[in-house]
Amino acid sequence: MSVAALPAELLEAARAPYRSIGRFAHGFAGGKLAADPAYRAILERGLLQGHERVLDLGCGLALLAAVLRAAERCSQDGRWPANWAAAPRALSIRCIELRPRTVERARRALGGAAEIVQGDICVAELGAADAVVILDVMHYIEADAHRALLARVHRALAPGGRLLLRVGDADGGLRFRIGQGWDxxxxxxxxxxxxxxxxxxxxxxRALLLECGFDSQVLPMREGTPFANVLLCARPR
Ligand SMILES: C[S@@+](CC[C@H](N)C(=O)[O-])C[C@H]1O[C@@H](n2cnc3c(N)ncnc32)[C@H](O)[C@@H]1O
Known part of the structure; x- marks a missing residue:
């Protein structure tokens, strides 16, 4: 299985900040960035293009923020793939993460590159955003709380905003069960x-997104992985 990985320069630039918090984090960042097709899809397809205020919910070590900042630098230096959508520029990036230790490590790695807030996304103030990204987080949240969270995301999004939501497809058979086992x-x-x-x-x-006021498109996100993941690109109606 081949992975739609980030180009080597971009990958190295994105993982570099994690060296400061230890070999394990640096190795983890490199492995995740090399194996996860979402980062490349977001950049190559310009899924955040035109969305200046990005809110990453359940950010973990804030890898997305690291990728977006690396993308900004690479494009300024003329190191941007010519056949990709335009690189993100001057984004404001805010991240919310539940685990205090993860927040502390993400802050140490990224410095001022992103605002990283500790909180439970089910109750934390979301503020206003042009794009909200939720990658591999919803299944940790009680099913009863999904609707309320997505409704709050809808309210937080500016007109013309976008939600990128990655989830595992529970109809995905063995691949889905491998994902559950991995988690x-x-x-x-x-x-x-x-x-x-x-x-x-x-x-x-998709039905839940519709109920919460979103139209959604599906991007398969399993290339090079054993998982049944999809990336839902949703727009408020
Ligand atoms: C599988 S990790 C994904 C991290 C990141 N989104 C990524 O793709 O690299 C899931 C993250 O969601 C966080 N999380 C789970 N429930 C949360 C909640 N209610 N509020 C904030 N963060 C949460 C976990 O602590 C964990 O860091």
Missing amino acids: QAVMLARGQGWIRQHCRSLGEW
Whole structure:
């Protein structure tokens, strides 16, 4: 399986800030950026183009912010793939993450490159944004809270805004179960024990988005991975 990876220069520029917080984080960032097709898809297709205020919910170590800043630098230096959409410029990036230790490490790695706030996205102030990105987070949130969160995201988005929501498709068979097993293994490795995952089929996610006022398009996001992931690009109606 080949991965739609970031070009090497961009990948190195995005992972570089994590060197300052240790070899493990630097290795993790490099591995994730090389194996996850979402970052390239977002840049290559210009999915955040024209959206200046980006809000990343459940940001983890804020890899998306690191990628966007690296993209800005690479394009300023003339190191931008000619056949990609225009690079992001002068974005304001705000991230919200639940785990205080992860927030502290992300802040140390990125410095002032992004505002990283500790909080529970189900209740935290979302503020106003032109684009909201939620990658691999919804299944950690109680199913009953999905609708309220997406409705708040809808209210936070400016007219013409966009939501990028990556989820696993619960109708995805073996690939979906591999994704669930992977997440469970990660939680066990972090000492967080067994978790209940709150998943939906792709059709159910799209129906919920519709109820919350979004039209959505589906971008398959499984290339080079064993998972049943999709990226939903949603626009408020
Ligand atoms: C699988 S990681 C994904 C991280 C990041 N979005 C990425 O793609 O690299 C899921 C993240 O969501 C965070 N998270 C889970 N529930 C959350 C909540 N209610 N509020 C904020 N963050 C949450 C977790 O702490 C974890 O860092």
